[in-house]
Amino acid sequence: MTEQHGDGSGDRYLAREGARIAYEVTGERAGPPVGYAHGVMLSRAAVRRLDLLDLDAMAGGRRLLTYDARGHGRSTGRPVAEDYRFGTYARDLLALLDAVGFDEPMDFTGSSLGADTALRAALLAPGRFRRLVLMIPPVAWETGEGPHARDWYTAAADTIEAHGAERWREGWAKEADTELMPLFDGYPQFDMTPDVSDELLPYALRGVGASDLPSPEEIATVRHPTLVLAWDADPLHPVSTAERLHALLPESELHVSGSVEDVQGWTRRIAEFLER
Template sequence: MTEQFNINQFNCSISGKGQTLIWAHGSTGCIQSEDAIGLYAWHRFPKKLQLIRYDAVGHGLSSAGKCVEDYLWPELANDMISVATHCKATSELILGGQSMGSATSLYAALKHPGMVKGLILMNPPNAWHSRAAQVDEYHKMAKAARIFGGKGLAKISAKHWDKLLPNWLINGHEHSVLGMLDGLKQMTSQTLDQLFRAAALNDLPNKQLLSGLTMPTLILAWHGDKTHPVETAIELHQTLPNSTLHIADSVDEVNEWPELISEFCFRL
């Protein structure tokens, strides 16, 4: 049974009992959009494990941020720990997320390493040198957000799936990938403007800091996604001393990810 509730400004859901995984979605996503996409299969997540999910600030049913700084990844990490604290999950946590959610998890682990037992990094975002090359693109997205808002950007994105997802994944999940836009449609122009301007400032922590994270880490990536280049996942794998990397090249391999996540949590 899944319980949905609010913690301060955050919409949260919790299910199961046992080892706790706190999961954060990607940018412009939310609990609803993850469920609509279907790739995560959270409904099959073992009940012997506790799963805590939440809508990040400005996303889904959570309250909007007040400024660009609220959407910076270190601040999102503080939000993740705040959710954990309110759920009385403050030790031996597994932190995980997709894209922005994986960045959030890394910053949270750096801030509170004693609380974190493991990490799951799905589709790590552009980082370091490759992210610097995308800064102008994030400013263009902020401008587009001010003009079109969430619904307008969702319509534009639906016509350019090849810029958002690998073609082989689109072809294999053509009936469910539209769910990816459910979260974007709900977002206001102001929120998206602040989010994309924050994206231009965001980056993963430097590798020297990351090399000090010794907890077991599962990294999941796929080929053919410019926003989540496999090179970032490989660099993280080379930097994090206790990490395992799975790179998918097909829908069948991506369909194995929910089981890989469950097995990782059970092993811990």
């Protein structure tokens, strides 16, 4: 069921099990539609605030689907960790595509969590996609007893539940740009303030922490032309994941950035890739 939102934002809402997904379709130019999915703890507004990726320029005037993942931004969710596993987000996306009625294969870009959403949705419904862009794919396929990089998500959820979200948010603001993503240390627009309510934040983190990318064997079956983009020195989005995806995906290209200026060029790279 889709509802029109009445506050002037242009959003519509899709009712899903345990959530209402806020989304918007803009642009009118003919051609394959374009979609974008953000990363965990962020939202459409948060991505625009970072001023690293210009979603409208990426789409080049074609119809553009943007949305807030369940529990993020304008979308709602419930305090159930299982709701925030990677597979749920992919199923939400496919339901959105049914709601908007795109009747031709689309180009889709996803960042971090959104990269998994793009991959997993393409595996579930390959005919709905034309080209994929996987930005900063998350750490994946960790084996052994650990410690594992993705343990960070569970540890963060533990801290929030033990000491409160406000205290954790204060520490996260410093950790994000000095430890986890040093590439952006000193970048004035770098703002990773979570756009998730205090109530839902630990559940969203636990769901992602308990998730993994599809298996290498599954990924190797994806035949869509794919652009993989990574940035350096981020343990939660390591270059090694991007390199492995590039090796697995038979029709892929890889670009790794070592500076903020190069990351800001991703909009142009994506737009050119999607215009082919």
